[in-house]
Amino acid sequence: MTCADVAKNLQDFASGDLPAAQSGELDSHLALCPSCATDVKGYVRIIRLARQLSPPALPPALLRRLLRTARGRAPRAGPPAEHRDTSG
Amino acid sequence: MLGNDIDAEDVTQDVFVQVMRRLDTFRGESQLTTWLHRVTVNAVLLHRRKAARRRERQPGAPFDRLLEEGAKGLPARPRPAPPDRQLLVQEAQELIERAIAGLPPVYRDVYVLADVEGLPNAEVAALLGLRLPATKSRLHRARLLMRAALAPHFQEMDAP
Numbered sequence: 348m349t350c351a352d353v354a355k356n357l358q359d360f361a362s363g364d365l366p367a368a369q370s371g372e373l374d375s376h377l378a379l380c381p382s383c384a385t386d387v388k389g390y391v392r393i394i395r396l397a398r399q400l401s402p403p404a405l406p407p408a409l410l411r412r413l414l415r416t417a418r419g420r421a422p423r424a425g426p427p428a429e430h431r432d433t434s435g
Numbered sequence: 436m437l438g439n440d441i442d443a444e445d446v447t448q449d450v451f452v453q454v455m456r457r458l459d460t461f462r463g464e465s466q467l468t469t470w471l472h473r474v475t476v477n478a479v480l481l482h483r484r485k486a487a488r489r490r491e492r493q494p495g496a497p498f499d500r501l502l503e504e505g506a507k508g509l510p511a512r513p514r515p516a517p518p519d520r521q522l523l524v525q526e527a528q529e530l531i532e533r534a535i536a537g538l539p540p541v542y543r544d545v546y547v548l549a550d551v552e553g554l555p556n557a558e559v560a561a562l563l564g565l566r567l568p569a570t571k572s573r574l575h576r577a578r579l580l581m582r583a584a585l586a587p588h589f590q591e592m593d594a595p
Contacts, residue, residue, distance in 0.1 A: 358575045389582045392589065396531055397550035397581075409444045413451050 348372040353383045361391050436479045436547050438536040442486070450478045469558070476548070476562045483540065527588075534584040538577055545570055546577035 348369075353376055359365040360373055377384045405413075437443045453474055461470050535543060535551070548559040549570075560570040 358571065358578075386582075389586055389589065390578055393578050393581045393585065394550055396527075396585070397546070398553060400528060400531060400551055403443070405447075406440075406444065409447060412444075412448055416448065416452060417455065 348376045350376075350380060350383055353377070353380075353387065357387065357390055360387070361394060436476075436540075436544055437482065438540075438543065442482060446475075446478050446482050449482070450475050453478065472548075472552075472554070472558075472562055476544075479544075530585065530588050531581075534581055537584060538580055542573055542577035542580060545573040546581065549574050550578070 353360075353373055356365055356369060356373060360370060365373065377387060437446060450471075454471065457474070461467065535546065538546060544563055545559055545565075548554050548562060549556060554562070556570050556574065557567060559565075559574075560567045563570070565573070
């Protein structure tokens with residue numbers, strides 16, 4: 348396997364979709380090629396780092412906006428029909 | 436996906452309103468999260484199209500440009516880490532978020548949905564209206580761009 352082959356198969360290798368035989372060849376190449384080893388390590392690392400990102404917290408001001416919106420759209424809570432004053 | 440907090444908050448508000456308005460149209464044929472992702476991605480794409488049209492109408496509007504470019508340069512807001520994910524130090528988190536914000540939108544969309552949100556490629560393709568090979572190709576390109584952007588910082592990230 349050449350360096351170009353490594354680059355071509357990088358995505359499938361990282362996702363585990365590369366057939367075992369090719370994956371083994373790629374591993375053998377990495378053991379002998381520090382440049383490809385660095386590239387592959389960096390690629391795999393990028394995938395892992397993305398999964399370690401924390402989801403965004405809702406900023407308090409936005410939360411207040413959303414609550415105002417929710418209250419504005421909610422059906423008005425009133426007394427049950429039998430308790431409503433219909434005299435006026 | 437939008438690359439800045441101001442637009443993200445606007446779209447969050449839009450999505451919230453849409454979800455409240457359209458929740459009764461959710462038929463339960465897909466997972467609620469899939470439906471929410473679809474509503475959100477559609478809102479993001481619509482927001483981006485509107486912003487592009489605004490820019491076309493006012494190509495030189497300095498305030499818009501300042502808002503857009505200025506916001507992009509801002510560090511991301513500190514965010515609490517969920518318990519199931521290994522904590523990234525704040526600096527690393529900001530570096531990564533800045534790198535994501537710097538990706539061209541066509542790559543950023545795929546990267547965020549696939550790698551950050553962890554959606555399967557087929558689902559990302561369906562959400563963005565792309566074919567699967569195009570989705571994989573964009574994801575690969577996005578990762579290469581991210582690797583290039585972050586490679587100089589990898590050692591810093593290793594520091595405790």
